[in-house]
Structures are given as C-alpha cells and as structure tokens.
Amino acid sequence: MTQKITFTVQPGGSLNGSIRVPGDKSMSHRSIMLGSIADGTTHVKGFLEAEDALATLKAFRAMGVEIEGPENGEVTIHGVGKHGLKQPEGPLYLGNSGTSMRLLCGLLSGQDFDTILTGDASLESRPMRRVTEPLAKMGAEIETQADGTAPLKIKGGRKLKGIHYDMPVASAQVKSCLLLAGMYAEGETVVAEPAPTRDHTERMLNGFSYPVKREGNKAIIDSNGRLKACDIDVPSDISSAAFFLVGASIAPNSDVTLRHVGINPTRTGVIDILKMMGANIEVFNEKTVGGEPVADIRVRSSQLKGIDIPERLVPLAIDEFPVLFVAAACAEGQTRLTGAKELRVKESDRIQVMADGLQALGVDATPTEDGMIINQSEIGGGTVDSHGDHRIAMAFSIAGLRANDTITIQDCQNVNTSFPEFKTLVTELGLNLT
Template identity: 45%
Template sequence: MAAHGTPTPLTAPASGPLTGEAHVPGDKSISHRSLILGALAVGETRITGLLEGQDVLDTATAMAAFGAEVVRHGEGRWSIHGVGTGGFAEPEDVIDCGNSGTGVRLVMGAMATTPIAATFTGDASLRARPMGRVTEPLALFGAEARGRAGGRLPLTLTGAALPVPVDYATPVASAQVKSAVLLAGLNAPGATVVTERVATRDHTERMLAGFGAEVTVEDTAAGHRIALIGRPELRPQAIAVPRDPSSAAFPVCAALIVPGSEIVVPNIGLNPTRAGLYTTLQDMGADLTFENPREEGGEPVADLRARYSPAMRGITVPPERAASMIDEYPILAVVAANAEGATHMPGTHELRVKESDRIDAMARGLRACGARVDETEDSFTVHGAGPGGLPGGATVAARLDHRIAMSFLIAGMAARAPVTVDDAGPIATSFPDFRPLMERLGARFEAATEDA
C-alpha cells in the first residue's frame, strides 16, 4: 500500500536529453528544524522556501498540537509563533508523524524535558522503524517511553518533570539521535554534551546557535563533541531554506546517466556534512561544476551544473563518508549500475533501518533490472554495466520508501527497457513536485497498472 492512500504504480521508459533548471524543494532537514526551533522560540519566526512535502507538513501539524501558532502565508512561506523553551502544552490527540523518522525523533527530543505526555504514531513504514535509539538517551534526562515491542510506534512519551543534563556518546552515526538529545537538552539545566565518533549533518548545531543558544563544537580524542548550555531564551529568526541536496540528487544523477543531458540546480545547499554524494560522483568522473558559491542563512550554497558523464568508473566509497550521504546511496547505486566496473559501498549498515531496508531494496530491485549486486550486513557492491548497459524491464517494490521509488524511476530513464515502481505515492513525503519537475526537464513517465 502507499504511505497515504491507494498504490500508484508508475513506469519510466528511456528518456531523451534532460535540459533546463531543476528548482528542487527546500531542504527537508532544515525545514523540520526551522519549524521545531521556531516553536521553541519566543516570538514569530518567519520561513521562506519551506519544503511542503508530507513529512514536513506533519511536523508543522505536530508543532501546532504542542501549542505553537503555525500559519501558512503562501507557497513555502510560513510563520511560527513560538511558546518558548519548556513551553509545550500537552497535545489533545495522537501525534501522527506519517512517514518521517526525522520528524518523530526530533519532536520526541523537543518535548522530552517538558512534564507532559504525548503519544506518537505513523504509517506502516514508520511503525516498523526502531525508536529505542532515541528513547534510550531521552530516558537519561528522565523521560519515560512506553511503546510496542522493540520500542516501536505507537509509543507514549512522558517528559521529565525534573530533567537533568546528559553527557551522551552516540553508538551509531545518526543526526536524528544527536539532534533529539540536543533538543532535549534545551530545557535541562547545565550543559548537555553529545559525542559522535563520526560527525553527522550539523544543521541542528548551526540553527541552535542562530536562534541564540550557546553551542560549542570541537574535535577531541573521543570524537566530535557538541556541548549545549540549557534553558536559553531562543530568539525568533527569519530563515531562508536552501534547496535540498538529497532531492537534487535525483535530477543531477539522471543528467549524469541520460545521454545529451545538461541541467542546473540553483541555490543548492552544500553543507559539508551533507555533500558526500557530490564528492563521490566527482571521484567517479562525473561532470559537475559548482557556480556562484555563497553563504545564505549560515549555510553554504551554490548553483550546481551537471552534464552527461559516460566516462564514470566504479570506486570504493570511503566508509567515513557514509554519514554525509546516507540518504543518497540508493540513487548512487543507480549511477553505479551505469558506470564501468564495481562500486563498493562499505559502512552502510544504517541503510538497513531507514524507511525500508535500503540495501536489500536496492539489491533486489537492481538484480531484477539485470544488474549484479553483492551485499553484506554492512555494505553492498554494484557491478556496473557501463553507459546504457542496465537491461531494466522489471517492476520494483518501492516498500513505502520515497527514495527507492525515485531511484528506480531514474534507473528506467537510462535502461534499455522501462522500469516500473509498484507505488510512487510515497514520493510526496519529501519531493511532491518530483514528476512534474522531471517532466519539465524532459523525462517521460507513464501511469501503470498495479500488476504491470
């Protein structure tokens, strides 16, 4: 089933050249955090460029349920009148976070040190995902979680009445876990510290500092250390959300593998903790150029030009790069299938607990399309067939996962035979304009029957 309704199968046949500008949505990570920190500030935060995918809309609804005044003024333009740190009210109903692991985990963190209770749920995909990795460190503050076996949703979280600060070393490289702990630390006295063995995306730290929190970041012998002084009065902000590098990955990678293509993605966010895919593509020989580099709202941005790149070759992606491109491995696997030689992707166990088991989903789907794929618990390898060498001709299970669905539609655009995904509906959670945007560039998609 689709994440939010009846399955909508979609087929991607071979595409002609892609040309033009790809105005991809606002960054999803920054959009979530803008709403949450705006709700915790005192006064009105105004946001432009907010991603209006279902994941972010569910977070906006959650902030309203906790007492913030959330208003949409037009496309991408929103305001949030915050309630202040520790000011969340107890919601009257269950908080439904849909398909968003980021949304539910960050919202749990934001409320965990306020003495209220809230029950969280989501769609079938989110209810299958582990929440213990967040509820365990939140328990150190004094919060109490009761959920299904394995700490899965639906889950009721009762915030700490007398929170204490926490010094926590993350066992997995996860920006969601780090961010949940830091957000919980906002309403705890003293310093809350998070130490990561590998630095993950740092939007939360940047935005906390922008809202007026005292945050220090340093590299130590133990790892990447972030310290937050609790109980600040957060100041409202004007936030311009840059375009999402994870969403941009799809038109960019399509341009690299579809003959004759050349596109530009303007104003793409290039935070170094998010740009690992683009470094990897350049290592493979992709023709990418970054034009007009600048900084907006504390985040580095540029205009990215991508051209058809038939000379790409497989590489071994450094495992320490995984945290900066964890959401991009599915589309990288499609590029790898169109490169010469093998692309080995180690250190990717986190993919197994995303919206779906993405290693398994990509391996099965690519094999159905005629590619050779090897996998272990913590890695996978795609053996490329060269430009235009992917046979295609398969129907692939999207597994309620937006990135799997988009990746295989891109695969079909460069394959010898069309590729169908069994349900394109989940794409709306992060990239509601995906189909019309790709079609404006020159792609062609066809509605398919469920048993296509």
C-alpha cells in the same frame, strides 16, 4: 487506504534545463520546531510543503502554536517561548516522518505535560530505542512497545539532567534529539559522534541565538539560553537534487543547473562520491543563508568509473545511496560500498530492496551485510517494487534514462509525501515518466 501509484518510465532520453528543487526537509522540520519555542515571530521561506514536514507543523499547532501558511513555501510562526507549549488534546500523529518522531522525543521529554507520538505502519516499525535509551539516562520517562517501537508515551514533568553520551552509531537524528532535550536539562549535555553527521540543528540553534558549542567531535548545550525569532530561507534539499545530479551524469547529452542548493559540508557526500567517479559537476554562486552554505550546481553527462566508496563519506551521503547505486550500474568496472549498515533500517531495507530491483533489471548487484558490490551492466526493462520507499521509487525512475526497455515501478505513493514535484521536474527536464 492510500491509493497505490505505479510509475512507468520509457527508456532513454537526456536531462536539460535549470530548476530549483524543493526546500531541504531536515531544515524545514527544524525551522518549525525551533521557531515554535522561540520568542517572537519567525518567517520561513522555501519551506518544503510535503507530508513529513507538514506532520511537524501540525504537531506544534496541536500544542498551541499559531502558525500561518504554508503558502508558496512561506510560513510564519508565532513562537510561544521555550516553556510555552501546551498539552495536545490527543496523540500526535506523525505519518511516515522518522525525523519528527525522533526529534520530538527529545523536545517533549523536557515539557511538563504528557504526550503520545504515533505514526503510520512504516514509522511504527522503525527502531526508537536509539533515542529512548539515552533520553532515559537523562531522566526522561518514555514508554515504547515491547520491541522498542512507537507508539511512544512520553511522561511530562520529569527533571532532566545533562549527560555525556558517546553515540554508538553516527546519527544526526539521535544527536539532534539529545541536544533538544539538553535545552531542558540541568547541567551540560555533551554528544560525541563517532563520525561527522549533518549539523543543521546546531547551525539553526545558533541562528536562533541559542548557544551550542562544538569541540572536536562533540556538540555541547545547556539550558541557559533562549531562542530569538529569526528569518530563514530554506535551501533546496541536496538529497532531492541528488536524483538530477545522477540523472544528468548518466544520460548522454545532458546539461542541468540546480539553483540555491544547500551545500552544508555534512551533506555533500553525494557530490564528493560522484566527482570521484568522474562526474562533471561545477559548484558556483556560493553564499551563506541563515548559517547554511548554498550554491548553484551545474552537472553535465560524463562516463563514470567504478570506485570503492570511502567509508568516511558514508554518513555524509546516507540518503543518496539508492540513486548512487544506479550511477554505479552505469560506471565502468566495479563499485563497492561498505560501512553502510544503517541503510537496512531506513524507510525500507534499502540494501536489499535496491539489490532486488537492480537484479530484476539485469544489473550485476550483490548485497552485503553493510553495503553492496555493483558491476557495470546494461540496464534492462522490468518491474520493480519500491516497497513504499520514496527514494527507491525515484532512483529507479532515473535508471530509465539508461535502460533499454520500459521500467515499471510499483508502490510509489510516498513520492507524493516527500517530493511531490519530482514527476513534474523530471519530465520537464526530459524523462518520459507517467
């Protein structure tokens, strides 16, 4: 049984200093997956040494890939080529990592051996039909539990055929899963998205010299390609940086610089939304590393204003809403979020859990079916249950900067799995968290 961890945050303070937050989780996962099936040796710097990305690393080790590290964020992957993976001895346990499970589903549907994917209780309650159904159309054979959840049993040796798939909901995980399966399918696989989602998979495939075409809202791939090993320097995760962007915006007398942050346009919704609310954010030193744009970001305190968050930005900031809700509580007037139903099926129901927590601290927050309405409020002290959701635990930690009394946050152990350095970095910058 994991030990229960509780955060206690004393009210007030400001954030000051310059930090580099850990590497991007999405890219850390993909660097292992693609490096493993590439020809040659791939060197990765800035790899996120947290349990989710390590779950992916362990899965590929179990399938016969030799991987050295991680040591100080450096990993060396001795690729086995597109058809070189071997059957693991037992089920692949993926912990709490939805990305690992959904992307591996696609990759493993094209192998000639059977695999079983399992995870912790939270992961085994998350919806998997969104990937297993389109994969079945490609000819994959995947057995789920009766309600469409994991454990997933994937049959090997199936001949996959490319399909044209119109995604009902914008999801980078579904798109990535089908593109990975498409590398093993006869003919073209075309994935059309209803709204833009993060494109790390396409960019990294191109980085490994594997052809992926973009035509409008479609990503297109076929099996006529090989991956060539390359070097990857993983940028800092903008989803992790978001806590500091909001913290420095809402805490008086703050001035924080975040170095080497990934500013992929499919991920910068949080910057766009905060700027619309009047945040003082400056992006500089822009460059491209391994197909991905990176930059340094400076953020200083400002009086935020409530806005109606444009729905087109929702998929570009989907993981950042817990902490954006905290920003909304500090913003003059009213902030409204709509079109974010996806938040209800994350590690927790993030709409309900955030609304409950904000209300417990005296914030005027009303959950709706697909979002939330928040009016500017004094943030009081109180006890909040994060329901084991790391982003919620960190969001309420940041709320302490504007609270007028102590905030106690229960069930924070998953912060250690996703962002173990959070406590050190945020206390270094000036938050009183124990």
